Amino acid sequence: MFIDLRIHSLNSGGVDSPLRIAEEAKRLGVRPGLCDGIAYEGVLSGIEVRAESRRKLVRALRSVEEKFDYVVVHGGDAGINRAATRDGRVDILAHPYRGRRDSGVDTVIARQAAKSGVAIEIDLWSIISARSFARVRQIQKVQRILMLSRKYGFDIVATSGAKSRYELRSQREAEAVLLSLGFTREEARHAMETVPGRILERRRLAKCELSQGVRLVED
Amino acid sequence: MRKRYIAFCAEGDRCFKREEVAKAIFSSALAMFGEAGVAQMNLWLLDFDEDRQEGFVVCSHLSVDRAIASLSLVGEISGERAHLRSLGVSGTVKALKRKFLNRSRHFINAEGTAKFMGKEFAVVRESGECCDAVPVDEELAERLRHRKMRFIGLTKRDLRGE
Numbered sequence: 001m002f003i004d005l006r007i008h009s010l011n012s013g014g015v016d017s018p019l020r021i022a023e024e025a026k027r028l029g030v031r032p033g034l035c036d037g038i039a040y041e042g043v044l045s046g047i048e049v050r051a052e053s054r055r056k057l058v059r060a061l062r063s064v065e066e067k068f069d070y071v072v073v074h075g076g077d078a079g080i081n082r083a084a085t086r087d088g089r090v091d092i093l094a095h096p097y098r099g100r101r102d103s104g105v106d107t108v109i110a111r112q113a114a115k116s117g118v119a120i121e122i123d124l125w126s127i128i129s130a131r132s133f134a135r136v137r138q139i140q141k142v143q144r145i146l147m148l149s150r151k152y153g154f155d156i157v158a159t160s161g162a163k164s165r166y167e168l169r170s171q172r173e174a175e176a177v178l179l180s181l182g183f184t185r186e187e188a189r190h191a192m193e194t195v196p197g198r199i200l201e202r203r204r205l206a207k208c209e210l211s212q213g214v215r216l217v218e219d
Numbered sequence: 220m221r222k223r224y225i226a227f228c229a230e231g232d233r234c235f236k237r238e239e240v241a242k243a244i245f246s247s248a249l250a251m252f253g254e255a256g257v258a259q260m261n262l263w264l265l266d267f268d269e270d271r272q273e274g275f276v277v278c279s280h281l282s283v284d285r286a287i288a289s290l291s292l293v294g295e296i297s298g299e300r301a302h303l304r305s306l307g308v309s310g311t312v313k314a315l316k317r318k319f320l321n322r323s324r325h326f327i328n329a330e331g332t333a334k335f336m337g338k339e340f341a342v343v344r345e346s347g348e349c350c351d352a353v354p355v356d357e358e359l360a361e362r363l364r365h366r367k368m369r370f371i372g373l374t375k376r377d378l379r380g381e
Binding site: 013128174175 | 230231288290291292294300301302304305335336349366368376377
């Protein structure tokens with residue numbers, strides 16, 4: 001099942017209530033993750049950390065509460081991209097290419113992300129919404145990230161980046177778009193299911209950890 | 220050449236005409252795969268029911284993924300946000316109709332006002348648990364305009380305050 005970890009509801013710039021998003025995602029057969037910075041009951045909830053500088057990012061990450069299922073950093077700035085991939089508290093670096101001419105991921109960031117386990121996000125909406133030459137640039141950026149991922153081994157996580165119910169995509173649709181961007185079927189499934197599943201599992205285990213090496217085991 | 224039929228439904232804040240949907244699908248396919256690519260795909264819109272807002276395209280069996288990508292890369296139709304949702308793939312029209320078509324949801328007009336998150340909305344249509352509403356709040360109206368949409372998506376549980 002496609003686990004879509006970056007969806008925005010009315011509470012963070014979207015146009016649908018969290019329940020409506022959950023309802024629409026259920027129709028599409030997608031497990032939704034709402035990235036509103038609010039911990040909802042029964043729905044995967046994440047927080048998107050926005051910071052203007054590296055120092056502010058570190059401070060913001062320190063104050064992120066444990067109640068969230070995953071932590072996303074709003075990427076785009078070169079310094080933020082680099083700082084986020086170095087930090088073990090971050091799960092996903094969202095759209096490192098936003099507002100940039102390049103992909104926002106260089107060899108240093110690629111090595112760091114592979115080492116720290118931070119996944120680099122590719123949002124489908126940035127490709128769907130772009131037209132003509134802007135889409136060409138966007139696809140080039142995604143292909144560059146894919147090439148670096150193959151070389152350095154960091155994880156790519158695919159999301160819809162949806163801010164409305166019409167921007168959500170089902171697993172089959174997302175897979176078809178990723179295939180047309182140059183992903184293999186295995187890579188696409190890895191980015192849609194395995195990587196988000198692994199992120200959630202890691203967070204769940206971290207929540208159960210009482211101290212280093214001591215974990216609360218459920219019956 | 221073996222053919223594959225792909226059922227889809229158009230979802231948006233209004234009903235779309237067949238010509239609008241055909242134009243959206245072909246411009247999306249042409250933009251992504253080019254003229255030679257679309258010629259190889261043998262992509263064609265065979266039917267679109269304007270009442271039910273669902274239809275199907277035909278393509279070659281080797282280009283099903285490309286055809287689905289063309290449908291899902293449609294972000295708007297005639298300047299309004301829309302989603303051409305792929306429902307399923309089949310080798311015959313008969314099986315396609317039996318398995319996937321005539322199942323889309325229908326919105327019916329509704330009336331009433333509602334409050335959610337301390338803001339007022341005028342409910343305009345509903346389908347099952349889902350209902351669409353027009354916001355009174357100017358900031359939300361601007362947000363909708365920016366996303367090329369008309370309605371805020373809510374559920375009946377939201378309106379009941381659960």
